[in-house]
Amino acid sequence: MSNKDINLKEKIRIALTSTAKVISDDFTLNEKYSENKKTKSSEIVEINDLINPSDFIKLRAETDCAALKKKFSNDVIYRKNLPTNNSSRSLYNIAEKIRYESLGGKMLKGIKKNFTENYTQIIKHKRKEQLKTKEDVPVAEAFELYMLKNFHQIKLNPLTSKILNFWENDFEKSIDKHKKFLQENLEDQNNYSSRFSEILNEMNIFQMNKKMKEKRKTKIRGKITRQMMIQIKKLRIIKMKIMTKKLKLL
């Protein structure tokens, strides 16, 4: 890496860390940043993969997100309403992230722009090898798209719309009637997260998701068994051929 690159990365690091500090009102972020650097925490601004401007947009959005989490997300309230179920937890985390990102977007229009640009990029670069049934879409992925569409007003492309389509009705059934309340309580973390926790507990998609996972496992197992049988058959044929050759030689 050339000196020019190192200087540029240092400039970016200083500018983004300072911006995160002033957004979060946490002026000790720099010290925490240095501490985290040693432990390689996920909170730090990683500037290793900086190849094109879209990486900078991503970096900006990630830094803003981390700063907003510090500013708007209270850890005690977060833990208080955290669902016990593992699948619900991942959705709860997405809902909380969307909450503080929305607040940041309301506070400063540049932050909103950064999130919109970054999510649009993510959506644009999404690829799916197989997308035939609901089983091909993890519920967390679909839920994030649902939240982006409804709370961040992010426009989905045909692929992401298709991904969301598999789950959208399930989400709508549980969340639609609470949408107004959730929008109005973005600033009240306790109201928002406790309501989300309730919604997630009542959602039956996790049962469905469990069944689907099992189904997927069985399907995979079946596939593996079939492939193994073919291999065994092939091996038997080879064995037979070798035996025949040996007999001929005798």
Add this chain to the structure above:
Amino acid sequence: MTPNLNIQPDIKVSLKQTFGIDSEMEVDAFSKKNEYVPEIDKSYKFDRDTTLAIISGFAFNKRVLVQGYHGTGKSTHIEQIAARLNWPCIRVNLDSHVSRIDLIGKDAIVLEDGKQVTQFNEGILPWSIQNPVALVFDEYDAGRPDVMFVIQRVLEAEGNFTLLDKNKVIKQNKFFRLFATSNTVGLGDTTGLYHGTQQINQGQMDRWNIVTTLNYLSLERELDIVLAKNKNLNNTKGKEKIANMIKVASLTRKGFVAGDISTVMSPRTVMHWAENSEIFKDTGYAFRVTFLNKCDDIEKNTIAEYYQRCFGEELPESLINVQI
């Protein structure tokens, strides 16, 4: 200077009516204006606490020191109150070149009956003491320590002033008032922002009856002030633009507190920015010529990030424009 002003307050002014402050207090005022009374700025917005402190200085002959960051309108606040009371007001900038003789007076050669004679010409301090004027020392903490002791005696409300050069003891006018403004509270500058300020002798600080602080205001208050000065921006679009400007200023203030940048945007800078944006019809360019060009080169990228967050637009100094 003009011979002594033979005037005294002849009317009472209600705080509620004149300054819009919820108080039953009434203060002495002059019915007629003279050459020393500042012009009224109708758009000036008064800060409640600062107004009350300054008014008590006028009403009860208290020595009032207004301290605060630069560009927050400390001196203007005193001036605008004096303007509404028709109280003659004189501002003296106490920089480090102001000497003792500038304040007290000096011998000068004058012509008298065609002959050159030496005559003592009184300085601004003896003249003010003998008149019903409000004397305002700006940049009080930048004054030279030896000069500051000249002021010490007049800081006492009943204090007479001995003019050694004339062997004369000057009695204070009943309506002489003394105010000062400073960036620090006399304990020296710990921020590095106010180079040239001095520590103030504690014996002297002790003589100020009221010390009030006028620092950065809330977004709403600052918005009102900037809009009052830029009336053509008083519409939905203009308000949003000014609010974003104040947000940038607020981020620079936080950045300064965090130790990341060394230049702070004052409300005065925001006002200049708003005016310049109307001149150039370009908010970004106006920002650069009003504030960014005053900043250290290594801090420009950081400030450009602050700007991007508030306006959602990139400045040429933004790191996104650097070829990666």
